[in-house]
Amino acid sequence: MDMGNQHASITALQEIQRKVKDTEKKVSTFSGLSNDPEYKKLENALLRHLFDIESIDTDGKGHILQARKRATEETERILKELENNANHPCRLEIENIFKEAQRLVAQQMTPFFGGGKGIPEEFEEGIQNILMRLTQVKTEGKSSLRKARYRTLTKVLCVQEILENCLKKTILSLPLSTEAHPSVSKINSVMCEVNKTRWSLIRLLVGVNDHETYRHLSCVLSGLMADLDALDVSGHTEVRNYRKEVVEEINGLLKYLDEEEEAQMTSSYDLAQNQSIIKIEELRKRMKEIKSVVLERFHNLSDIHMGTKSELQGLIAQLDEVSAGRNPCIREARRRAVVEVQAVIMYIDLREALERRQHAGDQLNTEHASHAAVWRVLSNLSELQKDVLSFDGKRADKNYMILEELITKQLLALDAIDSQGDECTKAARKQAVKFANNILSYLDMKTDEWEY
Known part of the structure; x- marks a missing residue:
């Protein structure tokens, strides 16, 4: 058809379909639940597109009617995909595990905030158990599920690290007397506010703080940093070092706020592009090649077992060197790769023992x-x-x-x-x-x- 003579209704349909495609990109990576504001926003956008499509006048022309029908079916498909993403069993499993983390933190926050010494062992074990269960949730290759799992893991890991750091230092530490320098009183005041912000951040990370936002906490910490920068502590080493410690505390908390922002980026949860995962997959590929040779020659491994075992043990050493950082998914991928290599070594060892026995x-x-x-x-x-x-x-x-x-x-x-x-x-x-x-x-x- 000559585009210059294209029917106005077809042009209008194409414009709506372009908007539907833009919405589909957001739907494909939507990682929330059906009660999230973003869900309602996407749902309303798609329903509006449906209404606009149905409002197109076909002018009694069959090809326009068919085009409108196809546009309606495509929009309804995306609407169904949005619903499926929010109610997928694995997505609900992630949410249920996260609720356990919420309950765990809520139970421990009061005694710890009230000056309790240390974190109970059962709390540490509970957090570890939650992290492990999250890594085992299946994502079926869906971006929405990978994003949901990654974001939940990020939040729980942040809580774990913040609480672990609390064990390494004295909370509300006031090391200097206010008589040492006029600025000490202000630094002490800032340190108190930093500690309050720490607990607000923990509650916010696990979703039990409805009165704060990440942006507000970031502004609060940045303001405290500015207050410290304005202090003149030149010539007073002890006071300067004290201010430096508080600045490090603030930077540490700001890091967690940055990680929450990072968790919303597509690149952060696409572990297939992660360099550690790429290295693990390279080593697994070599392991599979060795395994293929071993299984082909299982009747007589005596000629190859020494060099083969050495290379397999070398693969384990290389896997041990792969950096997993704080990401339990990478640690789990590495652990599984090690188990795969060990299974081949175990098979070779037994075949070798059986061959020796035959010659006994x-x-x-x-x-x-x-x-x-x-x-x-x-x-x-x-x-x-x-x-x-x-x-x-x-x-x-x-x-x-x-x-x-x-x-x-x-x-x-x-x-x-x-x-x-x-x-x-x-x-x-x-x-x-x-x-x-x-x-x-x-x-x-x-x-x-x-x-x-």
């Missing part, structure tokens, strides 16, 4: 019967571990259930072995049980669909 010859004639029974189970476990290393399915797959059942049967077989007091058998059976459980744990980890 007459030495096995004097072996206790129960000890030989343990080794038969280990031989079976070696075959099963090969299948587990090769497995690349999901828990709902039939092969997963078969593998799980077969490994469990080997555990039952070990349990049925009577050591008859033979210490060597007891030790071997204990190791075999541990080996079988490790295989089950590895199979479980491979199929839990976790992703950063």
Whole structure:
């Protein structure tokens, strides 16, 4: 169609669709819930676009009617996507975990704010448990879920670090007498305000402070910094050092405010672009190449096991050097990569032991019967571990259930072995049980669909 002669209704539809596309970009990364103001804003925008589309006059022309229908369906699809983002089970799981963090902080804030010494051990364990559970929430590759998890992790990590820092110094420390210098009284006053702001920030981070905003706290801290900068403490080293400590306190709190702003940026939660994750994936790729060679030559590993094991151990060393910073998702990705490498090493070790046993010859004639029974189970476990290393399915797959059942049967077989007091058998059976459980744990980890 000649654009110069395009029907006015088609032009109007295209303009509305352009606005719908702009709204869709915001919907795709919306990480909130249905009661968030941003949700209502996006919902109202899409409903307004729908109304505008329906208001387009088709002038009785079929092609305009079809174009309007397509525009309506596309806008309704985006509206449904917004609803799904806000009510996705994983998004609700993130929110429920965050509510636990809120309750935990609320329970501990009063005694700590009132001058209590130290943070209870159960509180530290509770925060760690919350962080670990957050890292295990599945994101299904959705930007909205990755953003929600990242923002929640950022808030809880900030709370953890602020409270940990409180243990390293005396709160409301007033190290100098006001007689030392006229400025000391003002610095003391600023320090008191800094401590009040610290607790306001903690409550704000976990969403139990409805009377403050990040912007207001930033203004308060910046104002306190300006007050300190205006003081003349030249020639008084002790007073200058005291002011420096308070300035560092303020800068530390401002850092957390900056992190909250960063958490809203797309680049911050897209861990696929993170350099540590990229390094971990490079090492995992090499591990998979080695694993492929090992599984192909499982009948005779004696020719390759020494160099292979050395390289695998080198991969673990390189993984240990990968910086995770304070991000538990990166730490979890690194931990899983280490477990993958260790699983291959464990397989090589057992295959090597079984090969040595095959060449033992007459030495096995004097072996206790129960000890030989343990080794038969280990031989079976070696075959099963090969299948587990090769497995690349999901828990709902039939092969997963078969593998799980077969490994469990080997555990039952070990349990049925009577050591008859033979210490060597007891030790071997204990190791075999541990080996079988490790295989089950590895199979479980491979199929839990976790992703950063």
